[in-house]
Amino acid sequence: MFAGPVAGETDVLRWRMNSLLYPKHFGEAGERFAEMVRRLSGGSFVIEVHDRLVLDQDSFGALNARLIDAVWGSAGHHHREDPALTIFSGFPFGPDPAGFSAWMEAGGGGEVLEAIYSRHGLKSLYCGILPAEGGGWFIKPLKRVEDFDGLAMRSFGYGARVLRELGVVSYELSAEDIRPALESGLIGGAEFSLPAIDVELGIAEVAKHLYFPGWQQPATSLEILMPERTWAALTDRHKAVLEAACAQSLAQTAADAAMQQVAALDRIRAAGVELRVWPNEILVTLRQTWEEIIADEVARDPLLAKAWQSYLRFRDDYGDWQARAYTE
Numbered sequence: 001m002f003a004g005p006v007a008g009e010t011d012v013l014r015w016r017m018n019s020l021l022y023p024k025h026f027g028e029a030g031e032r033f034a035e036m037v038r039r040l041s042g043g044s045f046v047i048e049v050h051d052r053l054v055l056d057q058d059s060f061g062a063l064n065a066r067l068i069d070a071v072w073g074s075a076g077h078h079h080r081e082d083p084a085l086t087i088f089s090g091f092p093f094g095p096d097p098a099g100f101s102a103w104m105e106a107g108g109g110g111e112v113l114e115a116i117y118s119r120h121g122l123k124s125l126y127c128g129i130l131p132a133e134g135g136g137w138f139i140k141p142l143k144r145v146e147d148f149d150g151l152a153m154r155s156f157g158y159g160a161r162v163l164r165e166l167g168v169v170s171y172e173l174s175a176e177d178i179r180p181a182l183e184s185g186l187i188g189g190a191e192f193s194l195p196a197i198d199v200e201l202g203i204a205e206v207a208k209h210l211y212f213p214g215w216q217q218p219a220t221s222l223e224i225l226m227p228e229r230t231w232a233a234l235t236d237r238h239k240a241v242l243e244a245a246c247a248q249s250l251a252q253t254a255a256d257a258a259m260q261q262v263a264a265l266d267r268i269r270a271a272g273v274e275l276r277v278w279p280n281e282i283l284v285t286l287r288q289t290w291e292e293i294i295a296d297e298v299a300r301d302p303l304l305a306k307a308w309q310s311y312l313r314f315r316d317d318y319g320d321w322q323a324r325a326y327t328e
Contacts, residue, residue, distance in 0.1 A: 013045045013238060017224070018053045018062070020073030022175050022197050029128055029222060029253050030072035036245035045238050057081070060120055063227050071225040075113065075124070076157050078225075082120065083297070084304035086157045087311075088113050090219040092290040094311075097129040097254055099318055100219040107314035112307040119303070123231040127246035128222030128253035131261060133214035134198060135278060137207035138189040139182065145285045154178050154190035159216025162289045175201055182206040191216060194257065196264035204271040211276045215286055222253060 019030040034047035049072065054062040056077040062068045071077075076089025088109070095103060103109040104126050117124055136155075142148070149167030160170040173181055173190075179202045181187045190207065191214075192198055204210075224246065231239070268275070278286075298305035 011044065013234075015045075015047045015069035016053075017047050017049050017070040017072050018059065018068045019049055019051050020056055020059070020071060020077045021222075022193065029249060032252065033072065033127060033224070033245055033249045036248050037241055040244055041238065041241045045241055059225070060122070063122065063225070069226060069230060072127075073223065073225070074221055075223060076220075079157060082116060084116050084301050084307065085113075087304065087307055088116075089157065089221055090217040091158050091294075092162055092216050093287050094218050095315070095318070097131055097219045099315075099322075100221065101126075101129050101250065101254075102318060103311060103314045104221065107318065108310040109307070109314070112303070112310050116303050116307070117225070118228065121228050122225055123228045124223040124225045125242060125246045126221065127224050127249045129250060130194060130220040130222070130253060130257045132218045133191060133193055133216065133220070134195050135211035135214045135216070136189055136191040137182075137198065137203050138209045138211070139207055140188065141209045141274075141276065142189075142211070142282065143279060145282055151189060152187040154181065154187055154192060155216070156191070157217070158290070158293065159191065161293050162216070162286055165289045165293065166285070179203055179206055194220075194261060194264070195268060196257075196260040199264050199267050199271075204268050204273050208271075208273050209276055210268060210273050211278050213278070215278070215283060222249070 017030065017034065021030065030049045034049050037045050037047050047070070050068075054068060054071075056073070057080045059071045059073075059078060060081050063071065074089040075085040079086040088104075090100060094100065100109075104113070110126060113124065136153070145166060148163060150169065151167070152169040152171065153163065154173045155163050155168065155170045156172055160168075160172070164170050171181070171187060173187075175192065175197075178187075178190050178192055182190060182203065183206055190203060192201070192203070195210070198204070224242065234242070265275070294308060298308045
């Protein structure tokens with residue numbers, strides 16, 4: 001982080017922000033966020049966005065070494081450094097985007113996430129929410145739970161943990177490696193992101209069975225992550241600018257992302273993909289397996305246990321309101 005003179009400004013704060021998101025679609029949300037910061041600050045705060053300058057697993061080290069000032073991505077990108085963070089990207093059978101935002105902003109989730117990041121000397125701001133991912137692309141249709149046994153598949157996070165319990169051989173491949181892995185037969189299925197992103201990767205040209213719902217990640221959060229010392233050094237005005245830009249980004253990403261999926265489904269159908277619904281037997285088994293995994297996880301990590309209890313309390317109260325206020 002450094003300041004330098006720019007025409008018309010006395011002091012300009014400049015940051016280098018590393019984006020961990022796929023460049024098209026939601027990587028661009030980082031660029032829009034940076035532009036909001038520049039505009040809201042009157043040009044006194046400039047964020048330069050760099051696409052995957054540092055890999056996910058190197059982000060904490062790069063932040064602490066001051067190689068970068070901030071990271072644009074999702075908490076789940078840092079699951080190797082702290083598995084408890086995975087739950088804050090969205091988790092199996094979790095809430096929809098509106099519910100996830102309610103938990104994070106007013107239901108206690110944000111406070112628990114802050115405590116988890118604090119043990120690494122880091123600070124995040126909640127800046128976006130995306131809709132459910134696709135449930136998975138497959139070369140052959142899946143009809144029974146037994147069809148998972150021995151299946152090689154690209155998967156991520158807690159969803160991958162669930163699938164491994166059912167016999168899946170899980171690979172955490174990068175975006176550009178998924179289609180070649182499907183074409184070569186290395187994997188027989190993949191879940192990566194939203195349909196709009198998956199179709200850009202050419203997955204629909206290879207795997208002709210796309211399942212819904214996206215049980216493994218019904219919502220995906222976006223954030224800006226920085227060292228606590230960096231946040232503490234900001235002026236009150238620049239803190240307010242970041243918070244205001246995050247609020248704008250949250251509203252914009254939610255609306256834009258939903259409409260992008262509508263257009264993506266048309267492209268997917270045109271590619272000859274069959275849009276399938278998970279058999280109920282499979283969904284029930286996936287949910288039961290997830291409940292066993294999270295019970296084991298919370299027993300290992302007190303902060304994750306606190307986060308999960310926060311969510312369960314929120315789910316009960318929010319679910320009561322939802323059931324009374326809206327039709328199904």
